[in-house]
Amino acid sequence: MTQQQQEQQSFGIVFDIDGVLIRDGVPIPNATKALGLLVDQDTQQPKYPYIFVTNGGGFSEADKAKKVSKVLNHHIEEDHCMVAHTPMKTLVDKYRDNDVLLVSKSHKTSEHLAQVYGFKHFTSLQQYVEERPFLYPTKYSTFWTKGVASEYDIKKSKDDQLPFKAIILLEEPLDWGECIQIIVDIAQSKDGLLEKNFINKADTQMIDVHIANPDISYGGEFVLPRFTMGALTECIKTLYKIQTGRDLIHTFYGKPYKLTYEYAKELLSNQLKKLNHQSPPKHIYAIGDNPYSDIKGANNLKSEGWVSILVKTGCWKSEFNHPEIPADHYVNDVLEAVELILRLENKNSS
Ligand SMILES: [Mg+2]
Structure with a gap:
Protein backbone atom coordinates (compact mmCIF):
# COMPACT_ATOMS: atom_id res chain seq x y z
CA MET A 1 0.00 0.00 0.00
CA HIS A 85 -11.58 19.10 32.21
CA THR A 86 -8.68 17.76 30.11
CA PRO A 87 -8.87 20.61 27.51
CA MET A 88 -8.54 23.08 30.43
CA LYS A 89 -4.81 22.30 30.39
CA THR A 90 -4.66 24.86 27.61
CA LEU A 91 -5.68 27.59 30.12
CA VAL A 92 -2.48 27.30 32.16
CA ASP A 93 -0.54 29.72 29.95
CA LYS A 94 -3.40 32.20 29.74
CA TYR A 95 -3.56 32.62 33.52
CA ARG A 96 0.16 32.26 34.23
CA ASP A 97 0.39 35.60 36.07
CA ASN A 98 -2.98 35.61 37.84
CA ASP A 99 -4.77 33.65 40.49
CA VAL A 100 -7.61 31.32 39.49
CA LEU A 101 -10.36 29.91 41.70
CA LEU A 102 -10.54 26.12 41.32
CA VAL A 103 -13.80 24.40 42.20
CA SER A 104 -13.99 20.68 42.97
CA LYS A 105 -15.19 18.41 45.80
CA SER A 106 -12.21 19.20 48.03
CA HIS A 107 -9.15 21.38 48.40
CA LYS A 108 -7.04 18.25 47.96
CA THR A 109 -8.59 17.41 44.58
CA SER A 110 -8.11 20.97 43.28
CA GLU A 111 -4.52 21.00 44.52
CA HIS A 112 -3.79 17.66 42.84
CA LEU A 113 -5.26 18.71 39.48
CA ALA A 114 -3.51 22.11 39.65
CA GLN A 115 -0.22 20.27 40.04
CA VAL A 116 -0.97 17.78 37.26
CA TYR A 117 -1.98 20.54 34.82
CA GLY A 118 0.60 23.10 35.97
CA PHE A 119 -1.51 25.98 37.34
CA LYS A 120 1.05 28.12 39.14
CA HIS A 121 -1.27 30.35 41.16
CA PHE A 122 -4.56 28.93 42.34
CA THR A 123 -6.95 29.03 45.29
CA SER A 124 -9.48 26.29 45.93
CA LEU A 125 -13.08 27.18 46.70
CA GLN A 126 -12.82 25.60 50.16
CA GLN A 127 -9.59 27.47 50.96
CA TYR A 128 -11.07 30.79 49.74
CA VAL A 129 -14.12 30.55 52.01
CA GLU A 130 -12.14 29.34 55.02
CA GLU A 131 -9.94 32.42 54.72
CA ARG A 132 -13.03 34.68 54.44
CA PRO A 133 -15.73 32.92 56.51
CA PHE A 134 -17.95 36.06 56.54
CA LEU A 135 -18.77 35.25 52.90
CA TYR A 136 -20.76 32.17 53.86
CA PRO A 137 -22.53 32.68 57.20
CA THR A 138 -24.72 29.61 56.62
CA LYS A 139 -21.67 27.52 57.47
CA TYR A 140 -19.55 29.77 59.63
CA SER A 141 -21.91 31.97 61.67
CA THR A 142 -21.83 31.13 65.40
CA PHE A 143 -25.12 32.94 65.89
CA TRP A 144 -27.09 30.03 64.42
CA THR A 145 -25.23 27.32 66.28
CA LYS A 146 -24.23 28.96 69.58
CA GLY A 147 -26.54 31.97 69.80
CA VAL A 148 -23.60 34.37 70.04
CA ALA A 149 -22.48 37.08 67.62
CA SER A 150 -20.02 35.74 65.06
CA GLU A 151 -16.37 36.63 65.33
CA TYR A 152 -15.08 35.47 62.01
CA ASP A 153 -11.53 34.24 61.88
CA ILE A 154 -10.37 36.17 58.81
CA LYS A 155 -7.07 34.83 57.50
CA LYS A 156 -6.50 36.75 54.29
CA SER A 157 -6.62 40.41 53.25
CA LYS A 158 -6.75 41.65 49.67
CA ASP A 159 -3.19 42.93 49.99
CA ASP A 160 -1.67 39.47 50.24
CA GLN A 161 -3.58 37.96 47.34
CA LEU A 162 -3.05 38.02 43.58
CA PRO A 163 -6.04 39.31 41.58
CA PHE A 164 -8.33 36.64 40.16
CA LYS A 165 -8.75 36.37 36.42
CA ALA A 166 -10.82 33.19 36.20
CA ILE A 167 -13.11 30.76 37.97
CA ILE A 168 -12.61 27.17 36.84
CA LEU A 169 -15.18 24.52 37.77
CA LEU A 170 -13.47 21.14 37.54
CA GLU A 171 -16.24 19.10 39.12
CA GLU A 172 -19.38 19.55 41.17
CA PRO A 173 -18.56 20.67 44.74
CA LEU A 174 -20.23 19.07 47.77
CA ASP A 175 -21.76 22.34 49.01
CA TRP A 176 -23.70 23.94 46.15
CA GLY A 177 -24.89 26.84 48.36
CA GLU A 178 -21.33 27.82 49.21
CA CYS A 179 -20.22 27.44 45.60
CA ILE A 180 -23.09 29.50 44.14
CA GLN A 181 -22.61 32.31 46.67
CA ILE A 182 -18.85 32.60 46.15
CA ILE A 183 -18.96 32.39 42.36
CA VAL A 184 -21.68 35.04 42.12
CA ASP A 185 -19.63 37.24 44.51
CA ILE A 186 -16.35 36.88 42.63
CA ALA A 187 -17.87 37.06 39.13
CA GLN A 188 -19.36 40.51 39.85
CA SER A 189 -16.05 41.89 41.15
CA LYS A 190 -13.15 43.21 39.09
CA ASP A 191 -10.53 41.03 40.77
CA GLY A 192 -11.98 38.67 43.38
CA LEU A 193 -10.24 40.60 46.17
CA LEU A 194 -13.16 40.58 48.61
CA GLU A 195 -12.99 41.88 52.16
CA LYS A 196 -15.67 42.25 54.84
CA ASN A 197 -16.52 45.82 53.84
CA PHE A 198 -15.07 45.88 50.35
CA ILE A 199 -15.74 44.69 46.81
CA ASN A 200 -14.28 46.23 43.67
CA LYS A 201 -17.50 45.93 41.64
CA ALA A 202 -17.30 45.61 37.86
CA ASP A 203 -19.74 47.13 35.35
CA THR A 204 -19.15 44.28 32.93
CA GLN A 205 -17.95 40.77 33.66
CA MET A 206 -14.17 40.83 34.08
CA ILE A 207 -13.63 37.34 35.48
CA ASP A 208 -13.71 34.42 33.02
CA VAL A 209 -15.80 31.40 33.96
CA HIS A 210 -14.85 27.93 32.65
CA ILE A 211 -17.06 24.93 33.38
CA ALA A 212 -16.21 21.25 32.81
CA ASN A 213 -19.20 19.07 31.95
CA PRO A 214 -22.43 20.72 30.79
CA ASP A 215 -24.62 17.71 31.66
CA ILE A 216 -27.75 18.68 33.61
CA SER A 217 -28.10 15.21 35.12
CA TYR A 218 -26.78 11.65 35.11
CA GLY A 219 -28.25 8.23 35.84
CA GLY A 220 -27.63 7.24 39.46
CA GLU A 221 -29.02 4.46 41.62
CA PHE A 222 -32.36 6.23 42.10
CA VAL A 223 -35.04 5.93 39.46
CA LEU A 224 -34.91 9.68 38.63
CA PRO A 225 -31.78 11.32 37.16
CA ARG A 226 -29.41 13.11 39.58
CA PHE A 227 -28.44 16.75 39.03
CA THR A 228 -24.86 17.64 38.19
CA MET A 229 -22.67 20.46 36.78
CA GLY A 230 -25.08 21.77 34.13
CA ALA A 231 -27.81 22.10 36.76
CA LEU A 232 -25.41 23.89 39.12
CA THR A 233 -24.52 26.25 36.27
CA GLU A 234 -28.21 27.07 35.77
CA CYS A 235 -28.44 28.07 39.47
CA ILE A 236 -25.32 30.26 39.22
CA LYS A 237 -26.56 31.92 36.00
CA THR A 238 -29.99 32.68 37.48
CA LEU A 239 -28.62 34.21 40.69
CA TYR A 240 -25.88 36.16 38.86
CA LYS A 241 -28.60 37.64 36.62
CA ILE A 242 -30.74 38.57 39.64
CA GLN A 243 -27.76 40.25 41.32
CA THR A 244 -26.27 42.06 38.32
CA GLY A 245 -28.95 42.15 35.61
CA ARG A 246 -26.39 40.60 33.24
CA ASP A 247 -26.09 37.18 31.62
CA LEU A 248 -23.13 35.20 32.92
CA ILE A 249 -20.55 34.69 30.18
CA HIS A 250 -19.05 31.22 30.46
CA THR A 251 -17.30 28.49 28.47
CA PHE A 252 -18.36 24.86 28.66
CA TYR A 253 -15.96 21.94 28.21
CA GLY A 254 -16.85 18.27 27.72
CA LYS A 255 -19.18 16.65 25.23
MG1 LIG B 1 -22.03 7.45 28.60
Whole structure:
Protein backbone atom coordinates (compact mmCIF):
# COMPACT_ATOMS: atom_id res chain seq x y z
CA MET A 1 0.00 0.00 0.00
CA THR A 2 1.35 3.41 -0.92
CA GLN A 3 1.84 6.17 1.63
CA GLN A 4 -0.97 8.12 -0.05
CA GLN A 5 -3.41 5.23 0.25
CA GLN A 6 -2.48 4.83 3.90
CA GLU A 7 -3.11 8.51 4.59
CA GLN A 8 -6.51 8.29 2.92
CA GLN A 9 -7.51 5.40 5.12
CA SER A 10 -6.45 6.97 8.38
CA PHE A 11 -9.15 6.99 11.02
CA GLY A 12 -9.57 7.20 14.76
CA ILE A 13 -12.10 6.04 17.35
CA VAL A 14 -13.42 7.93 20.36
CA PHE A 15 -15.05 5.75 23.01
CA ASP A 16 -17.37 7.07 25.65
CA ILE A 17 -16.83 5.00 28.82
CA ASP A 18 -19.99 4.74 30.97
CA GLY A 19 -22.80 2.98 29.16
CA VAL A 20 -20.49 1.88 26.33
CA LEU A 21 -17.65 -0.06 27.98
CA ILE A 22 -18.51 -0.01 31.69
CA ARG A 23 -21.71 0.12 33.73
CA ASP A 24 -21.65 0.54 37.53
CA GLY A 25 -17.96 -0.36 37.60
CA VAL A 26 -18.47 -3.63 35.71
CA PRO A 27 -17.46 -4.24 32.06
CA ILE A 28 -20.30 -4.34 29.58
CA PRO A 29 -20.33 -7.75 27.80
CA ASN A 30 -17.99 -7.81 24.77
CA ALA A 31 -16.25 -4.53 25.75
CA THR A 32 -12.83 -6.10 26.27
CA LYS A 33 -13.28 -8.19 23.11
CA ALA A 34 -14.09 -5.03 21.12
CA LEU A 35 -10.93 -3.28 22.32
CA GLY A 36 -8.94 -6.44 21.56
CA LEU A 37 -9.74 -5.98 17.84
CA LEU A 38 -7.79 -2.72 17.87
CA VAL A 39 -4.48 -4.03 19.22
CA ASP A 40 -1.81 -6.28 17.83
CA GLN A 41 -2.34 -9.70 19.44
CA ASP A 42 1.39 -10.29 19.98
CA THR A 43 2.59 -6.89 21.17
CA GLN A 44 -0.73 -5.60 22.55
CA GLN A 45 0.16 -2.25 20.95
CA PRO A 46 -2.67 -0.32 19.20
CA LYS A 47 -2.99 -1.02 15.48
CA TYR A 48 -5.34 1.91 15.04
CA PRO A 49 -5.67 5.13 17.07
CA TYR A 50 -8.37 5.22 19.73
CA ILE A 51 -9.06 7.24 22.85
CA PHE A 52 -11.52 7.31 25.74
CA VAL A 53 -13.51 10.47 26.46
CA THR A 54 -15.76 10.87 29.48
CA ASN A 55 -17.73 13.85 30.79
CA GLY A 56 -16.73 12.84 34.32
CA GLY A 57 -14.13 14.82 36.23
CA GLY A 58 -12.40 15.41 39.54
CA PHE A 59 -9.60 12.98 38.73
CA SER A 60 -6.50 13.12 36.55
CA GLU A 61 -6.28 11.39 33.18
CA ALA A 62 -3.68 9.02 34.67
CA ASP A 63 -6.01 8.01 37.53
CA LYS A 64 -8.92 7.47 35.15
CA ALA A 65 -6.78 5.45 32.70
CA LYS A 66 -5.59 3.24 35.54
CA LYS A 67 -9.10 2.59 36.85
CA VAL A 68 -10.60 1.84 33.43
CA SER A 69 -7.61 -0.37 32.50
CA LYS A 70 -8.22 -2.44 35.62
CA VAL A 71 -11.97 -2.86 35.07
CA LEU A 72 -11.59 -3.73 31.38
CA ASN A 73 -8.36 -5.70 31.76
CA HIS A 74 -7.02 -3.69 28.82
CA HIS A 75 -4.03 -1.40 29.19
CA ILE A 76 -4.88 2.27 28.56
CA GLU A 77 -2.21 4.98 28.37
CA GLU A 78 -2.73 8.24 30.24
CA ASP A 79 -2.66 10.27 27.01
CA HIS A 80 -5.36 8.05 25.48
CA CYS A 81 -7.83 9.21 28.10
CA MET A 82 -9.77 12.47 28.34
CA VAL A 83 -11.97 13.64 31.20
CA ALA A 84 -14.28 16.68 31.04
CA HIS A 85 -11.58 19.10 32.21
CA THR A 86 -8.68 17.76 30.11
CA PRO A 87 -8.87 20.61 27.51
CA MET A 88 -8.54 23.08 30.43
CA LYS A 89 -4.81 22.30 30.39
CA THR A 90 -4.66 24.86 27.61
CA LEU A 91 -5.68 27.59 30.12
CA VAL A 92 -2.48 27.30 32.16
CA ASP A 93 -0.54 29.72 29.95
CA LYS A 94 -3.40 32.20 29.74
CA TYR A 95 -3.56 32.62 33.52
CA ARG A 96 0.16 32.26 34.23
CA ASP A 97 0.39 35.60 36.07
CA ASN A 98 -2.98 35.61 37.84
CA ASP A 99 -4.77 33.65 40.49
CA VAL A 100 -7.61 31.32 39.49
CA LEU A 101 -10.36 29.91 41.70
CA LEU A 102 -10.54 26.12 41.32
CA VAL A 103 -13.80 24.40 42.20
CA SER A 104 -13.99 20.68 42.97
CA LYS A 105 -15.19 18.41 45.80
CA SER A 106 -12.21 19.20 48.03
CA HIS A 107 -9.15 21.38 48.40
CA LYS A 108 -7.04 18.25 47.96
CA THR A 109 -8.59 17.41 44.58
CA SER A 110 -8.11 20.97 43.28
CA GLU A 111 -4.52 21.00 44.52
CA HIS A 112 -3.79 17.66 42.84
CA LEU A 113 -5.26 18.71 39.48
CA ALA A 114 -3.51 22.11 39.65
CA GLN A 115 -0.22 20.27 40.04
CA VAL A 116 -0.97 17.78 37.26
CA TYR A 117 -1.98 20.54 34.82
CA GLY A 118 0.60 23.10 35.97
CA PHE A 119 -1.51 25.98 37.34
CA LYS A 120 1.05 28.12 39.14
CA HIS A 121 -1.27 30.35 41.16
CA PHE A 122 -4.56 28.93 42.34
CA THR A 123 -6.95 29.03 45.29
CA SER A 124 -9.48 26.29 45.93
CA LEU A 125 -13.08 27.18 46.70
CA GLN A 126 -12.82 25.60 50.16
CA GLN A 127 -9.59 27.47 50.96
CA TYR A 128 -11.07 30.79 49.74
CA VAL A 129 -14.12 30.55 52.01
CA GLU A 130 -12.14 29.34 55.02
CA GLU A 131 -9.94 32.42 54.72
CA ARG A 132 -13.03 34.68 54.44
CA PRO A 133 -15.73 32.92 56.51
CA PHE A 134 -17.95 36.06 56.54
CA LEU A 135 -18.77 35.25 52.90
CA TYR A 136 -20.76 32.17 53.86
CA PRO A 137 -22.53 32.68 57.20
CA THR A 138 -24.72 29.61 56.62
CA LYS A 139 -21.67 27.52 57.47
CA TYR A 140 -19.55 29.77 59.63
CA SER A 141 -21.91 31.97 61.67
CA THR A 142 -21.83 31.13 65.40
CA PHE A 143 -25.12 32.94 65.89
CA TRP A 144 -27.09 30.03 64.42
CA THR A 145 -25.23 27.32 66.28
CA LYS A 146 -24.23 28.96 69.58
CA GLY A 147 -26.54 31.97 69.80
CA VAL A 148 -23.60 34.37 70.04
CA ALA A 149 -22.48 37.08 67.62
CA SER A 150 -20.02 35.74 65.06
CA GLU A 151 -16.37 36.63 65.33
CA TYR A 152 -15.08 35.47 62.01
CA ASP A 153 -11.53 34.24 61.88
CA ILE A 154 -10.37 36.17 58.81
CA LYS A 155 -7.07 34.83 57.50
CA LYS A 156 -6.50 36.75 54.29
CA SER A 157 -6.62 40.41 53.25
CA LYS A 158 -6.75 41.65 49.67
CA ASP A 159 -3.19 42.93 49.99
CA ASP A 160 -1.67 39.47 50.24
CA GLN A 161 -3.58 37.96 47.34
CA LEU A 162 -3.05 38.02 43.58
CA PRO A 163 -6.04 39.31 41.58
CA PHE A 164 -8.33 36.64 40.16
CA LYS A 165 -8.75 36.37 36.42
CA ALA A 166 -10.82 33.19 36.20
CA ILE A 167 -13.11 30.76 37.97
CA ILE A 168 -12.61 27.17 36.84
CA LEU A 169 -15.18 24.52 37.77
CA LEU A 170 -13.47 21.14 37.54
CA GLU A 171 -16.24 19.10 39.12
CA GLU A 172 -19.38 19.55 41.17
CA PRO A 173 -18.56 20.67 44.74
CA LEU A 174 -20.23 19.07 47.77
CA ASP A 175 -21.76 22.34 49.01
CA TRP A 176 -23.70 23.94 46.15
CA GLY A 177 -24.89 26.84 48.36
CA GLU A 178 -21.33 27.82 49.21
CA CYS A 179 -20.22 27.44 45.60
CA ILE A 180 -23.09 29.50 44.14
CA GLN A 181 -22.61 32.31 46.67
CA ILE A 182 -18.85 32.60 46.15
CA ILE A 183 -18.96 32.39 42.36
CA VAL A 184 -21.68 35.04 42.12
CA ASP A 185 -19.63 37.24 44.51
CA ILE A 186 -16.35 36.88 42.63
CA ALA A 187 -17.87 37.06 39.13
CA GLN A 188 -19.36 40.51 39.85
CA SER A 189 -16.05 41.89 41.15
CA LYS A 190 -13.15 43.21 39.09
CA ASP A 191 -10.53 41.03 40.77
CA GLY A 192 -11.98 38.67 43.38
CA LEU A 193 -10.24 40.60 46.17
CA LEU A 194 -13.16 40.58 48.61
CA GLU A 195 -12.99 41.88 52.16
CA LYS A 196 -15.67 42.25 54.84
CA ASN A 197 -16.52 45.82 53.84
CA PHE A 198 -15.07 45.88 50.35
CA ILE A 199 -15.74 44.69 46.81
CA ASN A 200 -14.28 46.23 43.67
CA LYS A 201 -17.50 45.93 41.64
CA ALA A 202 -17.30 45.61 37.86
CA ASP A 203 -19.74 47.13 35.35
CA THR A 204 -19.15 44.28 32.93
CA GLN A 205 -17.95 40.77 33.66
CA MET A 206 -14.17 40.83 34.08
CA ILE A 207 -13.63 37.34 35.48
CA ASP A 208 -13.71 34.42 33.02
CA VAL A 209 -15.80 31.40 33.96
CA HIS A 210 -14.85 27.93 32.65
CA ILE A 211 -17.06 24.93 33.38
CA ALA A 212 -16.21 21.25 32.81
CA ASN A 213 -19.20 19.07 31.95
CA PRO A 214 -22.43 20.72 30.79
CA ASP A 215 -24.62 17.71 31.66
CA ILE A 216 -27.75 18.68 33.61
CA SER A 217 -28.10 15.21 35.12
CA TYR A 218 -26.78 11.65 35.11
CA GLY A 219 -28.25 8.23 35.84
CA GLY A 220 -27.63 7.24 39.46
CA GLU A 221 -29.02 4.46 41.62
CA PHE A 222 -32.36 6.23 42.10
CA VAL A 223 -35.04 5.93 39.46
CA LEU A 224 -34.91 9.68 38.63
CA PRO A 225 -31.78 11.32 37.16
CA ARG A 226 -29.41 13.11 39.58
CA PHE A 227 -28.44 16.75 39.03
CA THR A 228 -24.86 17.64 38.19
CA MET A 229 -22.67 20.46 36.78
CA GLY A 230 -25.08 21.77 34.13
CA ALA A 231 -27.81 22.10 36.76
CA LEU A 232 -25.41 23.89 39.12
CA THR A 233 -24.52 26.25 36.27
CA GLU A 234 -28.21 27.07 35.77
CA CYS A 235 -28.44 28.07 39.47
CA ILE A 236 -25.32 30.26 39.22
CA LYS A 237 -26.56 31.92 36.00
CA THR A 238 -29.99 32.68 37.48
CA LEU A 239 -28.62 34.21 40.69
CA TYR A 240 -25.88 36.16 38.86
CA LYS A 241 -28.60 37.64 36.62
CA ILE A 242 -30.74 38.57 39.64
CA GLN A 243 -27.76 40.25 41.32
CA THR A 244 -26.27 42.06 38.32
CA GLY A 245 -28.95 42.15 35.61
CA ARG A 246 -26.39 40.60 33.24
CA ASP A 247 -26.09 37.18 31.62
CA LEU A 248 -23.13 35.20 32.92
CA ILE A 249 -20.55 34.69 30.18
CA HIS A 250 -19.05 31.22 30.46
CA THR A 251 -17.30 28.49 28.47
CA PHE A 252 -18.36 24.86 28.66
CA TYR A 253 -15.96 21.94 28.21
CA GLY A 254 -16.85 18.27 27.72
CA LYS A 255 -19.18 16.65 25.23
CA PRO A 256 -21.02 17.92 23.09
CA TYR A 257 -18.80 21.02 23.01
CA LYS A 258 -16.39 21.59 20.15
CA LEU A 259 -13.33 22.25 22.33
CA THR A 260 -13.45 18.66 23.57
CA TYR A 261 -13.79 17.18 20.07
CA GLU A 262 -10.92 19.34 18.78
CA TYR A 263 -8.71 18.20 21.63
CA ALA A 264 -9.70 14.57 20.98
CA LYS A 265 -8.75 14.96 17.31
CA GLU A 266 -5.36 16.27 18.37
CA LEU A 267 -4.72 13.24 20.59
CA LEU A 268 -5.72 10.90 17.75
CA SER A 269 -3.45 12.77 15.32
CA ASN A 270 -0.55 12.30 17.77
CA GLN A 271 -1.21 8.56 17.83
CA LEU A 272 -1.44 8.48 14.04
CA LYS A 273 1.98 10.12 13.81
CA LYS A 274 3.39 7.31 15.94
CA LEU A 275 1.83 4.90 13.43
CA ASN A 276 3.52 6.81 10.58
CA HIS A 277 0.53 8.77 9.33
CA GLN A 278 1.44 12.42 9.08
CA SER A 279 -2.01 13.88 8.38
CA PRO A 280 -4.91 14.00 10.88
CA PRO A 281 -7.54 11.23 10.77
CA LYS A 282 -9.89 11.42 7.81
CA HIS A 283 -12.74 9.82 9.73
CA ILE A 284 -13.31 9.90 13.47
CA TYR A 285 -15.90 7.50 14.85
CA ALA A 286 -17.53 8.56 18.12
CA ILE A 287 -19.15 5.65 19.97
CA GLY A 288 -21.53 6.70 22.71
CA ASP A 289 -24.74 5.93 24.58
CA ASN A 290 -25.95 9.49 25.13
CA PRO A 291 -27.60 11.18 22.12
CA TYR A 292 -27.47 14.61 23.81
CA SER A 293 -23.70 14.61 24.41
CA ASP A 294 -21.77 11.86 22.56
CA ILE A 295 -23.90 11.84 19.40
CA LYS A 296 -24.83 15.52 19.23
CA GLY A 297 -21.19 16.64 19.44
CA ALA A 298 -20.09 14.26 16.68
CA ASN A 299 -23.08 15.14 14.47
CA ASN A 300 -22.20 18.83 14.77
CA LEU A 301 -18.79 18.08 13.24
CA LYS A 302 -19.95 15.80 10.43
CA SER A 303 -18.37 18.11 7.83
CA GLU A 304 -14.99 17.53 9.53
CA GLY A 305 -15.21 13.76 9.16
CA TRP A 306 -16.86 12.81 12.46
CA VAL A 307 -19.21 9.81 12.36
CA SER A 308 -21.55 9.02 15.27
CA ILE A 309 -22.41 5.52 16.48
CA LEU A 310 -25.09 5.04 19.13
CA VAL A 311 -25.12 1.85 21.24
CA LYS A 312 -28.05 0.34 23.16
CA THR A 313 -26.15 -0.56 26.33
CA GLY A 314 -26.46 2.78 28.13
CA CYS A 315 -29.03 5.52 28.53
CA TRP A 316 -30.73 5.09 25.11
CA LYS A 317 -32.25 1.63 24.82
CA SER A 318 -35.03 2.07 22.28
CA GLU A 319 -35.51 -0.29 19.37
CA PHE A 320 -34.99 2.74 17.10
CA ASN A 321 -32.36 5.43 16.62
CA HIS A 322 -32.96 8.71 18.49
CA PRO A 323 -35.65 10.66 16.55
CA GLU A 324 -34.30 14.19 17.14
CA ILE A 325 -30.57 13.52 17.30
CA PRO A 326 -30.17 10.46 15.08
CA ALA A 327 -26.75 8.83 15.06
CA ASP A 328 -25.16 7.88 11.74
CA HIS A 329 -25.27 4.26 12.90
CA TYR A 330 -27.32 2.56 15.61
CA VAL A 331 -25.97 -0.78 16.86
CA ASN A 332 -26.49 -3.19 19.77
CA ASP A 333 -23.17 -2.81 21.54
CA VAL A 334 -19.56 -1.67 21.36
CA LEU A 335 -18.37 -4.89 19.68
CA GLU A 336 -20.83 -4.35 16.83
CA ALA A 337 -19.65 -0.75 16.64
CA VAL A 338 -15.97 -1.65 16.31
CA GLU A 339 -16.70 -4.42 13.79
CA LEU A 340 -18.74 -1.92 11.75
CA ILE A 341 -15.89 0.62 11.78
CA LEU A 342 -13.33 -1.95 10.66
CA ARG A 343 -15.69 -3.00 7.85
CA LEU A 344 -16.25 0.61 6.76
CA GLU A 345 -12.49 1.19 6.75
CA ASN A 346 -11.87 -2.08 4.90
CA LYS A 347 -9.86 -3.59 7.75
CA ASN A 348 -10.05 -7.25 8.48
CA SER A 349 -11.40 -7.56 12.02
CA SER A 350 -10.33 -11.16 12.53
MG1 LIG B 1 -22.03 7.45 28.60
